[in-house]
Structures are given as C-alpha cells and as structure tokens.
Amino acid sequence: MKVPFNRVASVFAVPVLAGLLGCFAAMAQAGEVKEIRIAVPDLSAGAEHSGGGVVDVLRSQQLLEKAFAADGIKVQWNFFKGAGPVINEAFANGQVDFAYLGDLAAIIGKSNGLDTRLLSATGRGVKEYLGVVPGSGIKTLQDLKGKRVAVFRGTANQLSFDAALASQGLSEKDLKVINLDFNSAVAALAAKQIDATWGLSGLTSLQQRGLAELPLNTLDLNGAGSVQSVLVGAGGFVDAHPDVVAHLLKAQEQAVQWLTQERNKEAYVQLVAGLSSYPPAILHEDLKGLDVSVLFASQLDAPFLAKLQGSVDLAAQQRLIRKPFKVTDWVADKAL
CATH class of the missing domain: 3.40.190.10 (Periplasmic binding protein-like II)
Structure with missing residues (x-):
C-alpha cells in the first residue's frame, strides 16, 4: 500500500485533509464492517515485516484473523517504512482504521486535528x-x-x-x-x-x-527519553463500531498475556529476530534490565496516562506540536 508523502508539507496538510475527508470517512464507516485496516511502522531490516511487541505476536498467532473469522471480517496489515508521519497521512485519507504508533506520531496526529481515539498502551519505557x-x-x-x-x-x-x-x-x-x-x-x-x-x-x-x-x-x-507506544483508532470507526473495537481489544489481550509472561521471553526474541532480521543477541540486550510484565502492559492506567501527558507537554514545549491537549480527553470510553 503506497501513500504519497512529503515530510515538510505533511504537518500542515493533515488538518486540511482531515477536515475535507472526515465526512466521507464517517459515511464509509457507518456501514457493515468487511475489513479492518491496521497500520504499523515497519521496523524490519529485512524482507519480512516487523512492528515488534504485540504486533508481531498478533500476526504470528493470527489472533485477530481468528477472532473475526466468524463475522466474515478480514484483517489487513499495512506496514510503513515512513513510520508515524506517513501513517498520520493515511489516517487523514481514510485509508486505515487502527494504528500501532509511538507516542509522538500519535500525539502529532491528535494535535493537528486527526479524529483518533486512544485505545490501549502497547509499550512503556522502551529503550533508545x-x-x-x-x-x-x-x-x-x-x-x-x-x-x-x-x-x-x-x-x-x-x-x-x-x-x-x-x-x-x-x-x-x-x-x-x-x-x-x-x-x-x-x-x-x-x-x-x-x-x-x-x-x-x-x-x-x-x-x-x-x-x-x-x-x-x-x-x-534514569528513563529520560524512554518511549511509550499506543494503539489508536479512527474516531468515526470507533464510534460507529464499538463492538468491533471491543472484540479487537479482547483478542489483543491474548497477545499481551503471552508477552508479559517471563517464560515466553526467549520465544518472543526468536520470533522478532526472524521477522526483523536482527540477531537474537541484539534483542536480548534490548530487553536487559526491563520487566516484560511492565514493558508490554496494555492498561491505560494513571502512570501511563501521566507519562503520555508529559510527552504531550514536552512536544508543545519543543514546538513539535502547536496545540497541546489533555490525554484523558483522548481516551476512548470503551478503553477506560
């Protein structure tokens, strides 16, 4: 899936596109769901796709595909080398329904007028x-x-x-x-x-x-600069199909439960190594000093929301966004 993108113009184009296309996206989302389109930054160094964390577990175990099979709903995974900026443009164009994003890309989209809902945490304290x-x-x-x-x-x-x-x-x-x-x-x-x-x-x-x-x-x-990652959904889709969102979050929780068990750490390392083309030793080193039960916890709890609010405030201070906002207003009701 190719999305044209100019990094400089994108920051200013997103609000305009969101306004022009929002009504059409809402109309499309109001009908019966035939397919769920999910966007992920592609972190792989090889031919396979990898988003790390819960994304790789969901795909390898086909958890979403199995969860929606009975309803005849297909799951389309879209991986973007252009990461968050390109995914925000795809949201603005009505081309994706959900996205797994790092904190800043999700924050920029929300600040620039994209109608998204915060649905879950997917990573906290990720090392850089x-x-x-x-x-x-x-x-x-x-x-x-x-x-x-x-x-x-x-x-x-x-x-x-x-x-x-x-x-x-x-x-x-x-x-x-x-x-x-x-x-x-x-x-x-x-x-x-x-x-x-x-x-x-x-x-x-x-x-x-x-x-x-x-x-x-x-x-x-002491953790300064560690990354938080999230799952966000298109506002029109989330509002029109709360049952689908709930079903997705329930299926995702199966992956989270697997990820947060220490006994599965080695299997997780081998999984991501195979998909990303990074040697397992690199992933072992990356997980050193981190508790997987904390790293991959999905709850939108008070500490996570506070950390995310700090990211919003810092982004505004550094002029990475124009309009700061309250994270608590961003959280979808069903997610809470």
Whole structure:
C-alpha cells in the first residue's frame, strides 16, 4: 500500500485533509464492517515485516484473523517504512482504521486535528540508544554539542531524543540535527557521514561489527527519553463500531498475556529476530534490565496516562506540536 508523502508539507496538510475527508470517512464507516485496516511502522531490516511487541505476536498467532473469522471480517496489515508521519497521512485519507504508533506520531496526529481515539498502551519505557562513530570521543549527551546527529523527525524517536537532551539541560538547537529514517541513519553512521544518531536496538548490530559505539541508553538517564507506544483508532470507526473495537481489544489481550509472561521471553526474541532480521543477541540486550510484565502492559492506567501527558507537554514545549491537549480527553470510553 503506497501513500504519497512529503515530510515538510505533511504537518500542515493533515488538518486540511482531515477536515475535507472526515465526512466521507464517517459515511464509509457507518456501514457493515468487511475489513479492518491496521497500520504499523515497519521496523524490519529485512524482507519480512516487523512492528515488534504485540504486533508481531498478533500476526504470528493470527489472533485477530481468528477472532473475526466468524463475522466474515478480514484483517489487513499495512506496514510503513515512513513510520508515524506517513501513517498520520493515511489516517487523514481514510485509508486505515487502527494504528500501532509511538507516542509522538500519535500525539502529532491528535494535535493537528486527526479524529483518533486512544485505545490501549502497547509499550512503556522502551529503550533508545545513542550511537556514535568509533573513536569519536563522544561519551555523553553534552559531547554532542555542535555535532551532526541523525534523528527521525515526526516520530517517537525525535521526542525521545528531545526528552533525553532536556534531562541534561540541552535541546536540538545545541546540535546539528539531520532528519533521517532509521535505516538511513544506520547507514550514515556506518559510513561516518554523521557523528551520531539516536535510535532503537538495531544500533547494536553496528556495535557488534565495530562500526559504532553505544555510550549510553535511556536506562543510563534514569528513563529520560524512554518511549511509550499506543494503539489508536479512527474516531468515526470507533464510534460507529464499538463492538468491533471491543472484540479487537479482547483478542489483543491474548497477545499481551503471552508477552508479559517471563517464560515466553526467549520465544518472543526468536520470533522478532526472524521477522526483523536482527540477531537474537541484539534483542536480548534490548530487553536487559526491563520487566516484560511492565514493558508490554496494555492498561491505560494513571502512570501511563501521566507519562503520555508529559510527552504531550514536552512536544508543545519543543514546538513539535502547536496545540497541546489533555490525554484523558483522548481516551476512548470503551478503553477506560
């Protein structure tokens, strides 16, 4: 599924598209549901698709497909290399009904006028890493002043980095920030075209090949910059089909129950490794120091909503969004 996208124009186009297309999307959603369209940022480095976490478990165990088979409802998974910004555009165009997103992309969509509903947590305290060129001497975030640093703008990656910088009294203005997606940033770092990047566990693969050093991650910053991820739904669809939403959340909970059991950690690592083309050692390292029963908990509890509100407030402070909002107003009634 291809969606045309211009990163710069997208931020301003989303509210306009949402307004123009909202009535048509609502009309389409009011009828009988034949298909559920789900969007996911593609985190894979290979030919297969991977969204990590609950997404990979849902797909591998066909939980949603089985849950809706009796109703004749098909499940369509759409993976986007362009991650959150492209998915927000797809929402605006009425092309998806649900999306698994990192916090900033979901927040930007909501702030820019997309009618979405917050349905569940899907990840909390996800680690991000600082990757630097070997021998650069960069050991701390303070050492990044004036350096060329790649960050994937408009995604949770950017908000994570800004939160990490803020914890050390810094901001993007202190650096030379370059907008690159995850794979491009990894390639640029390996080629020494940049000084550093801020990203996910895939950076560990560069470290293992001697192409990068990872001097710190968000655990070293007492959690500053850790990422929260969520499931959101198109407002018109959620309001028109609460029974479908409830059925989806019930099926998702089966995956969550499997994920949050320590005895399944190794099976989960092997699953994601197979789909993402990352070595299992990288995923083991990424889960080190994290409690899976907390990491993958789906409840929209007070601590999670407070953390998400903090993300909204920081995004507004850093001018990543124009209009802050109350997270509690975003939560779908059924989700609560």
